[in-house]
Amino acid sequence: MNDSVIDVNHMTVHYHRNKAIEDVTFSMPGGQIIGVIGPNGxxxxxxxxxxxxxEKYKGQVSFFGQSIQQIRKEVAYVPQRSSIDWDFPVLVRDVVLMGRYMHIPWYGKVSKEDRNIAQEALMKTGMASFSDRQIGELSGGQQQRVFLARALAQKADIFFLDEPFVGIDMQSEEIIMSILRQLKSDGKTLFVIHHDLSKVEQYFDQLILLNRQLIRSGPVKDVYTPELLKKAYGGQAAVLPGNGNESFMVVSPS
Incomplete structure (x- = not known):
């Protein structure tokens, strides 16, 4: 699937009269893993x-040519772990079932099919044996896999993940990345905020390089360059040689 699925036109967002992002425009094809990179802030x-x-914004955003309100059921969101109240007393299986709620009429109730879909999502993420555990009892990587399972249970076409690999173990990162690649092979579109520049070429097909304004968007080979990274990171992107290929990391300013 190569046609544009996500279109953002002239988006500007203000926080307390300051521009958090300014005049951002890009289009992204479907069936791709899209990385969003840039410095803190x-x-x-x-x-x-x-x-x-x-968030309120100026500009236009569309998915398959429709607004988010029109296509809400088809868009799943995995927020940053730091934004979630892990002390809230809820079981793992109930968190995953939340992914089915928007498919259930207000007058309906959770069906056997809904529970089967949630259980399948738990199995895919390796979390089925934790179904009866409190979400707060899990490790960071396990918690992230549960929230990915919730997104899988939604049966969406577009997945948004905000820093899914921060503060998790390597096993969980490998499991999550394997699931994202499978979703891509199924024609799904993945939109992933990421911070580890060393894994960009390994993980993504398309990139959005951002520093309040759009630096560049497009295929990884066109965006993941020393010149553009230095422009985005203000000279904090270092080029590391290795096996004939260039890789990058972020270093503290001198």
Whole structure:
């Protein structure tokens, strides 16, 4: 699927009269894993929340040519772990079942099919044996897999993940990345905020490079360059040689 699925036109978001992001425009094809990278404070999470209708903005956003309100059921969101109250007393299985709620009429109730879909999502993420555990009892990686399972249970076409690999173990990161690749092979579109530049080429097909304004968007090979990274990170992107390929990391300014 190569046609444009996500279109953002001239998006600007203000926080207390200051511009968090300014005049951002890009289009992204479907069936791809799209990485959003940039320095701290670049507006990556703001961009994602605005696209999802969770922040006010100026401009236009469309998915398959429709607004987020028209296509809400088809868009799943995995927020940052730091934004979630892990002390809330809820079981793992109930968190995953939340992914089915928007498919249930207000007068209906959770069906056997809904429970089967949730159980399948738990199995895919390796979390089925934790169904009866409190969400707050899990490790960071396990919690992230549960919230991915909730998104899977929604049966969406577009997945938004905000920093899914922060503060988790390597096993969980590998499981999550494997699931994202499977979703891509199924024709789904993944929109992922990411901070580890060393894994960009390994993880993503398309990139959005942001620092309040759009630096560049497009295929990884066109965006993941020393010149553009230095422009985005203000000279904090270092080029590391290795095996004939260039890789990048962020270093503290001198």
């Amino acid at each position: 670049a507006g990556k999470s703001t961009l994602m929340k605005a696209m999802l209708g969770l």
